[in-house]
Amino acid sequence: KETLKIGMIPADGIGHEVLPGAKAAIQALGSSIPKTEFVDLLAGFECFTRTGNALPVETVEALQNDCSCAMFGAVSSPSRKVAGYSSPIVALRKKLDLYANVRPVTSVASSRSAVDLVVVRENTECLYVKDETQTVGTNGKEARATRLITERASRRIGEMAFEIALNRPRKHLTIIHKSNVLSITDGLFRETIRGVPTLPGADGKYDGVTVAEQLVDSAVYRLFREPHIYDVMVAPNLYGDIISDAAAALVGSLGLVPSVNAGDTFVMGEPVHGSAPDIAGQNIANPLAAIRSAALMLRHLGHADGADRIERAVDEVIREGKCLTPDLGGKSKTTEVVEEVVKRI
Ligand code: NAD
Numbered sequence: 001k002e003t004l005k006i007g008m009i010p011a012d013g014i015g016h017e018v019l020p021g022a023k024a025a026i027q028a029l030g031s032s033i034p035k036t037e038f039v040d041l042l043a044g045f046e047c048f049t050r051t052g053n054a055l056p057v058e059t060v061e062a063l064q065n066d067c068s069c070a071m072f073g074a075v076s077s078p079s080r081k082v083a084g085y086s087s088p089i090v091a092l093r094k095k096l097d098l099y100a101n102v103r104p105v106t107s108v109a110s111s112r113s114a115v116d117l118v119v120v121r122e123n124t125e126c127l128y129v130k131d132e133t134q135t136v137g138t139n140g141k142e143a144r145a146t147r148l149i150t151e152r153a154s155r156r157i158g159e160m161a162f163e164i165a166l167n168r169p170r171k172h173l174t175i176i177h178k179s180n181v182l183s184i185t186d187g188l189f190r191e192t193i194r195g196v197p198t199l200p201g202a203d204g205k206y207d208g209v210t211v212a213e214q215l216v217d218s219a220v221y222r223l224f225r226e227p228h229i230y231d232v233m234v235a236p237n238l239y240g241d242i243i244s245d246a247a248a249a250l251v252g253s254l255g256l257v258p259s260v261n262a263g264d265t266f267v268m269g270e271p272v273h274g275s276a277p278d279i280a281g282q283n284i285a286n287p288l289a290a291i292r293s294a295a296l297m298l299r300h301l302g303h304a305d306g307a308d309r310i311e312r313a314v315d316e317v318i319r320e321g322k323c324l325t326p327d328l329g330g331k332s333k334t335t336e337v338v339e340e341v342v343k344r345i
């Protein structure tokens, strides 16, 4: 059997606390997956303040040349401009061409409402091309940002979304956009995705998928009022980012929602949450999003049995409700929750 070499990038804040949980869960699978080897890699704001580089070239090269996959924790990106700093996660998604961010959001029995959806977020363009300028004009300072939408990126995220929808029981896809205002950019996104089933080679493959669309603002409204109407939601980068945090609130915590950054040749698991400086260093961060991200990563690599075992263990711990972190109303520590999950794997 081949060795699964997993690049581990905790980065900042609670990334350091939740990524060990993901590692423990993978290790608990034992011989039911290929032999694993973990490669610790640096990136993040702490790394930047120490070394002047938020994403060392060694990290990128190790991922590109040595690793089969990776797990990312979370990064602390300051809200003010810091000379020389740029978010390593945004850069990694582009450098490794991880063009899709797939974020399943599901409620367990105890959640307030029944949610079972997947946000498929375009991961390489939109406002995240980070092409910003500031000039001084008659209105004082004037700041501008480029919002890039391309046919290629929209097509491949569209194909990914159709593929995911096709493999789910409800087979329903909702395109999220704001074409009523942004008819050129979001119009291109919307039309390109609508066109996916008619692409050469699609040959009726997506016939079972029903397609709807929703303006992003009313999509959030309906997400809160009737979340059950959504199955797969495909969105440009920024809308996808926002919708998935909103969906996380519906299932109780950001600390529950996993993701994978996926391209055609590489996959990187990453919890949807950030570095949570407000709770960092206290051993109270919820590790379940990171653990579920490890399961998604394994599933993406074809290790469905391992992924199932991790996901079942997580669901059990949530359902039992006896060992939960404070974000879910519990009193348990990060490390205690990890132990409970590992026991059940
Ligand atoms: P955040 O996701 O870090 O935190 C939002 C809220 O959710 C906080 O109250 C936090 O305590 C809580 N929370 C998040 N994860 C949790 C967990 N696992 N367990 C329990 N509670 C959890 O978002 P923010 O506060 O807006 O951003 C903080 C920093 O994270 C910023 O520097 C931001 O740039 C960065 N960020 C990084 C990523 C990423 O690495 N992909 C994503 C989002 C934000």
Ligand code: MN
Pocket (backbone or CB within 6 Å): 241, 242, 245, 272
């Ligand atoms: Mn986010």
